[in-house]
Amino acid sequence: MIADTQISQTHIREAEALIRPYIRRTPVLRIDMTDFGRAPLPVALKLECLQHSGSFKARGAFTNLIGRPVPPAGVVAASGGNHGAAVAYAANRLGVPATIFVPSVTSPAKADRIRSYGAKLVIGGERYADALSASEIFVKETGALSIHAYDQAETLIGQGTLGLEIEQDLPEIDTLMVAVGGGGLIGGIAAWFTGLKRIIAVEPEGSPTLHMALDAGRPVDAPADGIAADSLAPKRVGALMFPFAQSYVDRSILVSDNEIKQAQVLLWDTIRIVAEPGGATAFAALLSGKYTPAPGEKVCVLICGANTTAVRFD
Structure with missing residues (x-):
């Protein structure tokens, strides 16, 4: 197990x-x-929506399962959906039992995906x-x-591998726009780019x-x-990611539900990219003009x- 203070490029x-x-290794689409x-x-759009289990969360899930000893009872995760799907997928690949607790607001698509990987799904409030x-x-x-969705060192480190991959794919970029929920993704990426x-x-x-x-x-x-x-509404951000956000996140921008919906629709209509609301949130800031480069x-x-x-396909 990795100590909480040891979240570094190494x-x-x-x-x-x-x-x-x-x-x-997910693709980059230049538009x-x-x-x-x-x-x-x-x-440049980094299409982590094409990752196993449908989101970047697979990175943190595998880092936890490979980097920590798993007891006979297996693994458990609480999730709005994507983290649960990722843990269920990783557990299935590695032959480990998984139990996933989700809230009632979890979308049917995410619940179905969790079950499809053989995990036990429990509605937990x-x-x-x-x-x-x-x-x-x-x-x-x-x-x-327990594999925490965002406030666990291995989770942040796993999500940080996406920062490494982006740097390798796009060394020339100045700015990276990232949607935030509990902060595991942006915390890991910030720990990489410092x-x-x-x-x-x-x-x-x-x-x-x-x-x-x-x-x-x-x-x-x-x-x-x-x-x-x-996917983007925990009670509060994680304690582990917060110092990285304070030090390395330039600013936080808020977008409306309508702006997120428009980003989803235009990503599909224009370039045939399917994004859930959380997946389209960062693009909504650019599309709406909330962020002007x-x-x-x-x-x-x-x-x-x-x-x-x-x-839907007819």
């Missing part, structure tokens, strides 16, 4: 080598915002915090290994978790509402999840 490199056989009816702006409490009781009763790139956090107006924490100077309870509540600024937007039933 640990991220080591984790990347361990999990590389189990994760996809121009004129395709979306906006002013000319070349943009109305919100993520309720599911987390239920999972903690389960750990005490069974001795299963200020060498401008990192912009993007959150829904209904769940401004990091936004409020940065204003308060510490993690605080925040509202948990909106279209992306199943400086002339010549090289921007990468992370499309981080695709677990949705919005697209």
Whole structure:
């Protein structure tokens, strides 16, 4: 097990080598915002929505399962959906029993995906915090290994491998735009870049978790509402990621549900990319003009999840 203070580039490199056989190197799509009816702006989209289990969460899940001893009771996770799907997928690949607690707001697409990987799915209340409490009781009763969605060193390190991959794929970028829920993704990415790139956090107006924490100077309870509540609405950001966010995140931008919906629709209509609400949130900030790059600024937007039933094929 990795000590909480040991979240560094060295640990991220080591984790990347361990999990590389189990994760996809996701592609980069280079677009121009004129395709979306906006002013000319070349943009790189990192399509982590094409990762195993439908989101970046597979990176943290494999880092936990490979890097920590797993008891006979297997693993347990609380999740809005994507983390649960990732843990279920990783457990299935590694032959480990998995129990996933989700809140009732979890989308049917995510619940179905969790079950498809052979995990036991348990509804643990109305919100993520309720599911987390239920999972903690389960750990005490069974001795299963708990894999936290964002406030666990191995989780941050695993998500940080995405920062490493982006740097290898796009060394020229100035700015990386990242959606935020509990902060495991942006915390891991910030731990990798340590200020060498401008990192912009993007959150829904209904769940401004990091936004409020940065204003308060510490993690605080925040509202948990909106279209992306199943992936971007924990009670508060993680304690482990917060120092990295304070030091290396340039700013937090809030977008509305309508702006997120528009980003989802245009990603599909224009370039045939399926993104769930949380997966489209960072792009919504660029599309809406909430973030306006400086002339010549090289921007990468992370499309981080695709677990949705919005697209139907007849």
